[in-house]
Amino acid sequence: MLKPNAHYADLKDSYLFFNISQKIAAYLAEHPGQRLLRLGIGDVSLPLCPAVIDALHEAVSEQAEQSTFHGYMPECGAPFLRETIAAHYQSRGVKLKADEVFVSSGASDELGDILDLFSPENTSLIFEPAYPAYVDANVMGGRKIIHLPSGKENGFLPRPDESVQAELIYICSPNNPTGAVFTKDLLAEWVDFANKTGAVILFDAAYEAFIEDETLPRSIFEIEGARTCAIEICSLSKTAGFTGTRLGYTVIPKELERAGMNLNAMWVRNRTTKTNGVSYILQKGASAVFTEEGQKQIRANIAVYKQNAKTIMAALDALGIWYCGGQNAPYIWLKCPGGMDSWQFFDHLLNEAQIVGTPGSGFGACGEGYFRFSTFGSPADTQEAAERMRRLFRS
Numbered sequence: 001m002l003k004p005n006a007h008y009a010d011l012k013d014s015y016l017f018f019n020i021s022q023k024i025a026a027y028l029a030e031h032p033g034q035r036l037l038r039l040g041i042g043d044v045s046l047p048l049c050p051a052v053i054d055a056l057h058e059a060v061s062e063q064a065e066q067s068t069f070h071g072y073m074p075e076c077g078a079p080f081l082r083e084t085i086a087a088h089y090q091s092r093g094v095k096l097k098a099d100e101v102f103v104s105s106g107a108s109d110e111l112g113d114i115l116d117l118f119s120p121e122n123t124s125l126i127f128e129p130a131y132p133a134y135v136d137a138n139v140m141g142g143r144k145i146i147h148l149p150s151g152k153e154n155g156f157l158p159r160p161d162e163s164v165q166a167e168l169i170y171i172c173s174p175n176n177p178t179g180a181v182f183t184k185d186l187l188a189e190w191v192d193f194a195n196k197t198g199a200v201i202l203f204d205a206a207y208e209a210f211i212e213d214e215t216l217p218r219s220i221f222e223i224e225g226a227r228t229c230a231i232e233i234c235s236l237s238k239t240a241g242f243t244g245t246r247l248g249y250t251v252i253p254k255e256l257e258r259a260g261m262n263l264n265a266m267w268v269r270n271r272t273t274k275t276n277g278v279s280y281i282l283q284k285g286a287s288a289v290f291t292e293e294g295q296k297q298i299r300a301n302i303a304v305y306k307q308n309a310k311t312i313m314a315a316l317d318a319l320g321i322w323y324c325g326g327q328n329a330p331y332i333w334l335k336c337p338g339g340m341d342s343w344q345f346f347d348h349l350l351n352e353a354q355i356v357g358t359p360g361s362g363f364g365a366c367g368e369g370y371f372r373f374s375t376f377g378s379p380a381d382t383q384e385a386a387e388r389m390r391r392l393f394r395s
Helices: 006-010 016-030 050-063 079-091 107-117 132-140 184-197 263-274 280-289 292-319 342-353 379-394
Strands: 101-104 123-128 144-149 168-172 200-204 230-235 248-251 323-325 331-335 370-374
Touching: 006 132, 016 342, 050 280, 050 292, 079 101, 079 280, 101 107, 107 132, 107 200, 107 230, 107 248, 107 263, 123 132, 132 144, 168 184, 184 200, 280 292, 292 323, 292 331, 292 379, 342 370, 342 379
Parallel strands: 123 144, 123 168, 168 200, 200 230
Antiparallel strands: 101 248, 230 248, 323 331, 331 370
16 A cells, blocks of 8 residues: 655645735735735745846747757756856855756745755754754755754844754855845854864755855855865855746755765756756856856846845834844844744734835744845835834834
């Protein structure tokens, strides 16, 4: 008799976004026509930049001609894109070989798929508050999870704990949901810890393009020793607006080995077995992101989101509300004022100011009493939300 994966029964129901949608629906039913300002969504609002659009159109035209038509692409990524990404890292002082870069359909997919490389007997260390998919992917695989708490006292940037034994370590920097960014020194502590214990760091760098402080690392491979203990998973979703276009990449150094097995070679075998590669059209569009003009254009878009962050931070500063993130990340993580818990604050903002954000408790127990704002909305809505918050909390 067929047996389903019983670990799915261990998954906790995720009420976060369901509850948000239900509360919004109930509010709008009672207040038809009311305009809500949505600062909770993690999706981008600006379109793909012109360089990418031009490349996508060119690729579509190429697919219409026999002489330039592309069928199946190499499962690990087209050489032209792998070489382009490696050169991009090189321009930032990080040496990579093209065959250490694997093109994917996005970071979310890769964060789940990469667990194929590791035994279900491994234990995963997940910092809390956490992106919920980290937890759920490990529950589905039947792995033991250790939650490492963080809080306001350490800026939501925990240090290694010698008493904690785990084989996989999740680090997201800039962090979702807190917006906190690891310094080189603190990230080096984790690299040293992983090399000492034999653990592997899964480094989620989906938001690295938002780091403006040049002293902060945008890649874990800026840290000495990372090539023997880390895998980096990246995305063009927030960097270049590819949330609906879907493309990312994963870096696995050839030095990364455990128990006599090479993880780069293992991932080659995994991809060539389980995928048929990302389409030529999307890879052609992605390559334009890394051109001089593409970089100029995506930075202009990111600057809009960064200005949104400044607008929200200015309001919070004026109101004396504690927060982290924003400066080097597209998320702002704030302490709920007045002793409110996360959902009380959600209800207060919705009912009194028609602002929608994300309750911190949805990211784990350490998120209770905190709240996340996204900076991906329109500048006009963001400015209006900031003014509404000023009026609400000053009164």
